[in-house]
Amino acid sequence: MTGLASLVSYPALxxxxxxxxxxxxxxxxxxxxxxxxxxxxxxxxxxxxxxxELFKVMIVIFFGGITGAILLTKLPASSFTHVVPFFIAFGGIMILIPTKKPLNGNTEGALNFNPAAGGNRRTWVKSLIMIILTFAIGAYSGYFGAASGILLLVLLTRTSNNEYAVSNAIRNVAMGASNIVATIYYALYAHVDWSLVVPLGIGFFIGGYIGPKIVRVVPATFLKILTGILALILAYTQFVAAYHINLF
Known part of the structure; x- marks a missing residue:
């Protein structure tokens, strides 16, 4: 529903x-x-x-996920500790800002990398920026992942005319490309505790199946507000944990 699963499951682990x-x-x-x-x-x-559209997003996320997975095995996960709160806060703020129209005038969906349709340098640049941002989100997801779902949802909702439920569905499935490639890489080059993956995976499957059905009937505005508020709250908790500064 909100792309905040990792911010609950990761601390639980x-x-x-x-x-x-x-x-x-x-x-x-x-x-x-x-x-x-x-x-x-x-x-x-x-x-x-x-x-x-889903295939395009998944391809870019896939290669981003490979990059992130490799970085995780080379660098400590704590490398992102101090920047994660700001990623989460950015995603929360952006999802709360009303979307008037796609940033690139795209009516066919995100990552519409088809220069022939626009035929000018501006179209190329905007499409390239979207690909780079999607790749970066995939890399971040493969490396750490907290709020990566929100970041991709923000990108999808602000670069296409798709309904919220459609963008949310593309986000949910596309992020799987990063997770799959990261899992394969970890299985080959790192230790995976499968005894914990199985029960957590069962819960995730059930939640992943139920979530879209809820999104289908709940007003998109309410979901965006809920996602934004939860993201900001979690950004604050991560900020306190990273910097040991309690503002309240």
């Missing part, structure tokens, strides 16, 4: 699973694959007519 940060992140990414799978089966109605 740290505090209740007793895992160190990198191991918890690996288990979380592997489990999230089931979330995307559940969302896929539940979102077939929203994805109908948007398969080409």
């Amino acid at each position: 740290l505090y209740f699973g007793g895992l160190p940060p990198v191991a918890a992140n690996v288990v979380n990414k592997a489990s999230l694959t089931f979330n995307s799978l559940g969302s896929f089966f539940s979102s077939l109605r929203e994805l109908r007519g948007h398969w080409k």
